[in-house]
Amino acid sequence: GAAEDSDLLPGDSITKVSVLRMTRVTTVGNKNVLEEKEDLYTVQTECLSYDATVDAIGSLPPPVTDQFQDFVQLNLKRLRRRPKVTIKLRYPPDQNEPDTTIEMFAGENLRQGMLVRGVKLNDPLAQRFDTKSEGNCGAGGLCRTCSISVLRGDDLLNPQRVAEQQMLENTPKWRxxxxxxxxYGMKEGDMTIQVNPRQW
Known part of the structure; x- marks a missing residue:
């Protein structure tokens, strides 16, 4: 139908329909030029059922072609699927944990997402960068207990900042x-990471 040549996609929601009426004015050369666009009638259709949406659109005035040219304008809302990243987790052999796979949404913090999904992340061999002693900094980026080694898919993570680069300068695959x-950047794909890489 007519939707084939439009920008409508399955799942789009029509939130408002307006009839825009253009006045027709004759100018030089006997050509008709459209001017003065104005809303004639508008109906809100957001959150209406299918039947109520059809009724609302049907309540718009019929087109008048003698003196005016009418256009119908649709306002849409589009739901976008949030990209997912599939992460294969590999644990050190001494940890007696089987390799597992988790899914995370684009934009999630890796540490928080892993902890929420029950991943055992704290590395007892790690030392704080600031005090050189043991201890979890609580996601402050100082203790390195949440270090992971990215074996595949490092392009799916945000770039390292300077402080992280300095802390991990001797281990370029670590994050x-x-x-x-x-x-990062609403990308999706697959990653493989080693948990607690100091124990490998």
């Missing part, structure tokens, strides 16, 4: 999970 955002 601090507390400073890593998954699916």
């Amino acid at each position: 601090l999970a507390c400073k890593a955002i998954v699916g």
